[in-house]
Amino acid sequence: MLPFKLAYSDDYYLPIGSHVFPAGKYKRIHDRLLATGIAELSDFVTPLPATDEDVLLVHTLQYLEKLKMGTLSAREQMELEVPFSPALVKAFYLAAGGSILAADHALNDGAGISIGGGFHHAFPDHGEGFCMIHDVAIAIRRMQRDGKVRRAMTVDCDVHQGNGTAAIFAGTRTASEPLPSVPTSTLTRAKTKMHCGHTGVFTISLHQENNYPAWKPPSSIDVNLPDEIGDDDYIAWLDNALSSGLRQFDPELLCYIAGADPYREDQLGGLSLTIDGLKKRDDLVFRVAKARGIPVMVTLAGGYARNVEDTVTIHCNTVIAATEVFTK
Ligand SMILES: [Zn+2]
Secondary structure, eight states: OOSSEEEOOGGGOOOOOSOSSOTTHHHHHHHHHHHTTSSOGGGEEOOOOOOHHHHTTTSOHHHHHHHHHTOOOHHHHHHHOSOOOHHHHHHHHHHHHHHHHHHHHHHHHSEEEESSOOOTTOOSSOOBTTBSSOHHHHHHHHHHHTTSOSOEEEEEOSSSOOHHHHHHTGGGOBOOOOOOOOSOGGGGGSEEEEOBOSSSEEEEEEEESSSSOSSOOOOSEEEEEOTTOOHHHHHHHHHHHHHHHHHHOOOSEEEEEOOSTTBTTBSSOOOOBOHHHHHHHHHHHHHHHHHHTOOEEEEOOOOOBSSHHHHHHHHHHHHHHHHHHHHO
16 A cells, blocks of 8 residues: 555546547556556545536636636637646546545645646736646645645746746745855756745755746746756756755645656657666655655646656656655
């Protein structure tokens, strides 16, 4: 039995037809975790969909009404980059419910993973980049509203910047200290910008600079990585950003957005991490959180490897890395 719960439902499937987003990955991950004995059925918990009240903790009433009535404009549908349908709205509500459930379990068990979610490109008033509803922000706002946490940190390791997260939590930002100098000269090409808040939500995003989104609203810490960066440099930057963030901010919940798309075989990414390097990345996040006693909630976010089995392996490895760290 795992030392934490996995929030999952077959209905995480996104009904978007043939698409670069592998909507079937959630079930493949679930099935592989069971088939390989990494997880057993009792490790899984089934989420309920988020309520409208939950969604309104982050999104505007006007946007929610457009989703419910199916009245997104042609431009809004285009920005979403996935075909709109009422069934798709339901799937995103369920993903948000899964993130709420994973956050709740994280606060009880030290860790909680949703085999879904991580829709970090959703803004309060619109969706974009395959993301309709910001499940992670909703989970954070729910935990705050229920009085379970005051301060949360997002650590976004998807290859694309967490623009929705940055926009949603921008209100809690104040100027702060610069990042300390980095250990290796090869890293000097990466540009780090930093804006911090001392209450509320602190957002960290490590991403490829030359990639979507073109406009990157400021996170608390943005690490704009150069193209083709490999395992060692990436991990050094992550280590640096985590240390810096945790020197300035003391979160009661860490939300790790474990995108599989920094992988070198990714179709929508331009970094060069290996499958092993991505597991080391996960391991670092989990070890740092555990050492400081910070509960970790995990969502999967992107992953567009040429071979979908690689994406499944990377996401399964996140569960394995968490098991190795949290079992001890
Ligand atoms: Zn991505």
